[in-house]
Amino acid sequence: xxxxxxxxxxxxxxxxxxxxxxxxxxxxxxxxxxxxxxxxxxxxxxxxxxxxxxxxxxxxxxxxxxxxxxxxxxxxxxxxxxxxxxxxxxxxxxxxxxxxxxxxxxxxxxxxxxxxxxxxxxxxxxxxxxxxxxxxxxxxxxxxxxxxxxxxxxxxxxxxxxxxxxxxxxxxxxxxxxxxxxxxxxxxxxxxxxxxxxxxxxxxxxxxxxxxxxxxxxxxxxxxxxxxxxxxxxxxxxxxxxxxxxxx
Amino acid sequence: xxxxxxxxxxxxxxxxxxxxxxxxxxxxxxxxxxxxxxxxxxxxxxxxxxxxxxxxxxxxxxxxxxxxxxxxxxxxxxxxxxxxxxxxxxxxxxxxxxxxxxxxxxxxxxxxxxxxxxxxxxxxxxxxxxxxxxxxxxxxxxxxxxxxxxxxxxxxxxxxxxxxxxxxxxxxxxxxxxxxxxxxxxxxxxxxxxxxxxxxxxxxxxxxxxxxxxxxxxxxxxxxxxxxxxxxxxxxxxxxxxxxxxxxxxxxxxxxxxxxxxxxxxxxxxxxxxxxxxxxxxxxxxxxxxxxxxxxxxxxxxxxxxxxxxxxxxxxxxxxxxxxxxxxxxxxxxxxxxxxxxxxxxxxxxxxxxxxxxxxxxxxxxxxxxxxxxxxxxxxxxxxxxxxxxxxxx
Ligand SMILES: Nc1ncnc2c1ncn2[C@@H]1O[C@H](COP(=O)(O)OP(=O)(O)OP(=O)(O)O)[C@@H](O)[C@H]1O
Ligand SMILES: [Mg+2]
Numbered sequence: 001x002x003x004x005x006x007x008x009x010x011x012x013x014x015x016x017x018x019x020x021x022x023x024x025x026x027x028x029x030x031x032x033x034x035x036x037x038x039x040x041x042x043x044x045x046x047x048x049x050x051x052x053x054x055x056x057x058x059x060x061x062x063x064x065x066x067x068x069x070x071x072x073x074x075x076x077x078x079x080x081x082x083x084x085x086x087x088x089x090x091x092x093x094x095x096x097x098x099x100x101x102x103x104x105x106x107x108x109x110x111x112x113x114x115x116x117x118x119x120x121x122x123x124x125x126x127x128x129x130x131x132x133x134x135x136x137x138x139x140x141x142x143x144x145x146x147x148x149x150x151x152x153x154x155x156x157x158x159x160x161x162x163x164x165x166x167x168x169x170x171x172x173x174x175x176x177x178x179x180x181x182x183x184x185x186x187x188x189x190x191x192x193x194x195x196x197x198x199x200x201x202x203x204x205x206x207x208x209x210x211x212x213x214x215x216x217x218x219x220x221x222x223x224x225x226x227x228x229x230x231x232x233x234x235x236x237x238x239x240x241x242x243x244x245x246x247x248x
Numbered sequence: 249x250x251x252x253x254x255x256x257x258x259x260x261x262x263x264x265x266x267x268x269x270x271x272x273x274x275x276x277x278x279x280x281x282x283x284x285x286x287x288x289x290x291x292x293x294x295x296x297x298x299x300x301x302x303x304x305x306x307x308x309x310x311x312x313x314x315x316x317x318x319x320x321x322x323x324x325x326x327x328x329x330x331x332x333x334x335x336x337x338x339x340x341x342x343x344x345x346x347x348x349x350x351x352x353x354x355x356x357x358x359x360x361x362x363x364x365x366x367x368x369x370x371x372x373x374x375x376x377x378x379x380x381x382x383x384x385x386x387x388x389x390x391x392x393x394x395x396x397x398x399x400x401x402x403x404x405x406x407x408x409x410x411x412x413x414x415x416x417x418x419x420x421x422x423x424x425x426x427x428x429x430x431x432x433x434x435x436x437x438x439x440x441x442x443x444x445x446x447x448x449x450x451x452x453x454x455x456x457x458x459x460x461x462x463x464x465x466x467x468x469x470x471x472x473x474x475x476x477x478x479x480x481x482x483x484x485x486x487x488x489x490x491x492x493x494x495x496x497x498x499x500x501x502x503x504x505x506x507x508x509x510x511x512x513x514x515x516x517x518x519x520x521x522x523x524x525x526x527x528x529x530x531x532x533x534x535x536x537x538x539x540x541x542x543x544x545x546x547x548x549x550x551x552x553x554x555x556x557x558x559x560x561x562x563x564x565x566x567x568x569x570x571x572x573x574x575x576x577x578x579x580x581x582x583x584x585x586x587x588x589x590x591x592x593x594x595x596x597x598x599x600x601x602x603x604x605x606x607x608x609x610x611x612x613x614x615x616x617x618x619x620x621x622x623x624x625x626x627x628x629x630x631x632x633x634x635x636x637x638x639x640x641x642x
Contacts, residue, residue: 054541056537056540056541079543079545082540082541082542082543083543085541086541086542087538087541089534089537089538091534092534093532093534093535093537093538094535094538095535095538095539095552095553095557096535096557096633096635097556097557097560097631097633102448106542106544106552107542107543107544109452110452110544110548110552111542111543111544111548115451116449116450116451116452138634138635139633139634139635140635141633141634141635142634142635143635152538155542156542159542159543
């Protein structure tokens with residue numbers, strides 16, 4: 001891990017599902033501290049792209065480097081990258097058989113070998129940060145969707161990652177819970193966390209993104225600063241997409 | 249706003265209490281009436297009823313007992329030994345079925361096509377043949393083995409039509425039983441330390457050290473007992489040795505016992521295997537991905553997330569299967585294994601106390617199966633997922 005290297009450097013990435021070409025020669029560089037919002041129509045490969053970054057999906061060709069570490073067949077480099085890259089999922093994916101606190105301390109204790117007491121103190125700190133400290137001893141099934149997603153964010157933060165990946169973190173939530181999750185994400189963005197966030201929350205993109213990326217059919221079609229992206233999209237497909245999303 | 253108290257006859261609690269009480273009373277009355285009628289009929293035919301025969305000696309022998317038994321021993325002792333045999337068969341049968349089931353179930357849910365095929369073949373074969381047929385097959389196979397003089401040599405073990413002979417520790421029988429009990433206890437305590445929520449707040453390393461020292465302690469205690477009881481000047485292992493028409497030394501597992509155990513393990517293993525597979529299928533992919541994304545190793549993902557969640561999904565069905573398998577041990581009578589059922593059957597022939605003995609038989613199985621189900625149900629409640637929003641479990 002070389003913290004002076006770009007946080008993420010993807011070059012010419014290709015990914016196939018069987019014969020289906022899901023990512024077609026995609027390249028993307030994200031600097032440390034940068035906040036990137038990814039949007040695009042369903043099936044355009046957004047999830048596939050960010051899941052390649054922590055190797056939940058294996059890519060077929062091309063190069064992915066995280067802080068200089070090349071993701072190849074070497075399991076040690078995959079482990080190293082996963083320690084530095086946290087992920088928040090659409091469906092939270094909390095461990096239902098563990099309390100909120102145990103969800104948060106599991107990986108630090110097992111992976112980072114943090115002593116339990118230290119891991120718990122850290123977990124409580126992050127649970128407070130996502131404003132859910134009072135639920136620490138509850139089980140995920142006893143929480144609302146918004147609360148569960150905030151726990152999932154705290155769980156990712158407990159590994160003290162350099163990068164956070166979000167895959168549509170609010171799209172499984174009822175409208176009144178979206179705000180509480182977005183609030184937490186804005187706080188993180190303002191603290192300088194490197195973030196790649198797949199979302200259709202355009203308000204969030206305008207507020208915190210350094211760059212907005214539009215994907216379609218496995219390619220990056222357009223990337224620009226939010227102002228330019230929303231006011232003057234250059235590509236026809238982007239314009240069509242924006243008109244559909246913003247119409248809602 | 250507190251609800252106004254309902255009048256007594258309208259309250260839900262009173263009603264259900266009345267209903268249940270009435271049902272219990274009616275049941276009791278029916279049982280008492282039936283017993284009195286049966287008693288009257290029997291004494292009219294000149295047959296004695298009651299449980300006094302339990303204290304008379306049996307006059308016959310049991311072919312397999314864990315503790316010493318002689319024809320002069322009373323019926324209650326034989327019945328107890330029979331029950332003990334059933335429990336031992338249950339322990340070995342359920343344990344073996346669980347191990348086989350776990351392996352087969354994992355093979356079936358794995359990614360290796362050859363392993364999947366083998367496991368499917370196993371399950372389809374053993375699940376679709378009647379258990380009694382399989383039992384007869386194993387028994388025929390055992391009878392077809394060569395006599396002790398020509399026993400098959402499997403390294404330290406010998407296989408013959410008289411049974412399987414395993415190498416044993418050269419200690420007296422009583423000491424061997426105590427050692428087995430101590431080792432089992434140590435292992436059980438260690439598993440409890442590793443699995444129970446009560447110890448969850450310990451650091452992983454001291455927790456493992458504690459569990460390991462419990463096992464070591466059990467081993468040390470066993471070694472001490474072995475040292476104290478081992479006849480000096482002889483070898484530590486008692487190896488089976490063919491000597492003329494018999495085999496000396498070692499531990500003999502009689503064919504009846506071995507065949508029933510194998511039949512229960514393999515047949516039960518096929519069913520448990522399907523339950524295990526279902527359990528693993530019920531684990532959400534999302535939870536596994538989250539664990540991997542957090543950097544957990546494949547083994548940690550399996551042991552911390554996949555297995556615990558799969559186990560919770562299988563346990564309710566496993567409980568039924570276990571109770572069913574315990575009842576299936578009664579098939580032992582078909583090959584002459586002295587389990588509880590067979591001892592009851594022999595006792596009926598010799599004493600004529602049919603009703604009493606059948607009552608004891610039913611009571612015994614009820615107690616065994618109720619206790620097993622009660623313990624497992626308690627475990628099930630203790631580990632059940634809390635809350636309804638368990639999200640993404642599919
Ligand atoms: N495991 C898989 N097997 C086969 N095809 C897949 C698999 N996962 C994704 N795909 C296909 O790859 C394409 C890209 O999927 P991906 O999930 O990355 O899209 P997305 O942009 O995240 O869409 P959404 O907005 O619906 O989440 C889709 O056409 C999808 O059908
Ligand atoms: Mg997606």
